[in-house]
Amino acid sequence: MRYLKALVIVVVIAAAAVLWHDLPANTEIYAPFDVTADEGETATGRNITATVTGVQIAAEIRPQNARPPRFDASGVWVVVTAEVTAVREPGLLRTQLLVGPDTYAQTDRLLPSARLGGLMQPDIVNRGAWVFDVAPEALGAVDTVVLQVWLGDERLDSRVQVSIPVGDVDRVDSVDVSRPVVSAG
Amino acid sequence: MKLWQRNAVGAAVSAAALTVIVATDLWPDWATYWDSTHVDNIVAVGEVGDADGQTWQVESIRHLNTDLPAGTVLNVVTVERTGTPTEMGCIGVITDGERRWSAEGVGGYGDLPPAGISSLCGTPGPVQFNFLLPGDVMPTAVDVTDAQGRILVRLLL
Numbered sequence: 001m002r003y004l005k006a007l008v009i010v011v012v013i014a015a016a017a018v019l020w021h022d023l024p025a026n027t028e029i030y031a032p033f034d035v036t037a038d039e040g041e042t043a044t045g046r047n048i049t050a051t052v053t054g055v056q057i058a059a060e061i062r063p064q065n066a067r068p069p070r071f072d073a074s075g076v077w078v079v080v081t082a083e084v085t086a087v088r089e090p091g092l093l094r095t096q097l098l099v100g101p102d103t104y105a106q107t108d109r110l111l112p113s114a115r116l117g118g119l120m121q122p123d124i125v126n127r128g129a130w131v132f133d134v135a136p137e138a139l140g141a142v143d144t145v146v147l148q149v150w151l152g153d154e155r156l157d158s159r160v161q162v163s164i165p166v167g168d169v170d171r172v173d174s175v176d177v178s179r180p181v182v183s184a185g
Numbered sequence: 186m187k188l189w190q191r192n193a194v195g196a197a198v199s200a201a202a203l204t205v206i207v208a209t210d211l212w213p214d215w216a217t218y219w220d221s222t223h224v225d226n227i228v229a230v231g232e233v234g235d236a237d238g239q240t241w242q243v244e245s246i247r248h249l250n251t252d253l254p255a256g257t258v259l260n261v262v263t264v265e266r267t268g269t270p271t272e273m274g275c276i277g278v279i280t281d282g283e284r285r286w287s288a289e290g291v292g293g294y295g296d297l298p299p300a301g302i303s304s305l306c307g308t309p310g311p312v313q314f315n316f317l318l319p320g321d322v323m324p325t326a327v328d329v330t331d332a333q334g335r336i337l338v339r340l341l342l
Contacts, residue, residue: 090278
């Protein structure tokens with residue numbers, strides 16, 4: 001009986017040790033809840049509504065009222081036009097583009113006022129573009145890129161995730177990038 | 186030591202550890218969240234109320250609709266405030282009972298407040314908040330919060 005008790009204790013401690021070394025990472029524990037959509041579909045989460053209305057790939061962009069009037073990409077420009085609004089409360093707009101294992105932030109070569117961003121408020125729609133400077137080799141190695149959009153702190157909150165098939169994206173020489181437009185939703 | 190005594194000591198140590206974790210780790214965040222969703226100080230329409238060592242009263246509400254995004258209205262709320270604030274800085278939030286909108290920041294819609302009136306409670310005295318709202322929203326209250334979102338006072342409209 002005594003040996004059985006000792007065996008049970010050893011097994012329990014060993015199981016606890018194995019479990020301890022296989023705990024989920026904080027990024028998994030606090031992972032956002034992804035709301036998936038395709039281009040043209042509206043996705044609505046707890047506090048965000050977003051629609052990707054267009055995607056283009058170009059070597060050059062022409063931002064509205066910008067100096068210089070044209071920007072060449074280090075790689076290629078991926079220009080995503082979208083509509084975003086908050087649902088319940090204000091939140092800072094965040095976005096990133098996943099290309100295979102790489103994560104791209106939107107380019108900071110455009111002024112903040114030229115990019116879709118800032119504080120989103122309920123039922124006030126912001127229409128504009130995110131512009132990403134993406135390595136052509138990375139883009140050529142994948143069939144689909146994924147745009148992620150959320151408001152504020154994404155932990156345990158909704159995050160819109162839009163899959164964009166690269167083969168379906170318009171490839172053009174140049175893209176006009178308009179300043180964001182705001183209106184009541 | 187008998188078994189029940191060892192169990193009692195173990196329970197006491199566990200309870201003490203749990204108390205320390207709750208008090209130092211969980212409680213501050215929970216208290217901040219609670220204060221951002223529950224209001225202790227509510228000032229009725231036309232009344233003067235006390236909060237944060239000051240008196241608060243809605244002095245005026247103006248509705249502007251020029252040079253604004255399509256379908257929106259700017260609600261300019263001026264709050265009369267007297268006394269010495271214990272905390273400098275505040276954020277104005279307007280609500281219709283279901284949704285919440287932050288006041289416009291520097292460079293946002295609407296004019297800067299006139300001299301002697303602050304927009305972020307940066308100085309003692311009256312404060313003005315500019316709220317850009319969809320035209321069909323009927324706001325019911327303005328919350329004055331601190332930087333962490335804790336509601337100092339709710340002013341009914």
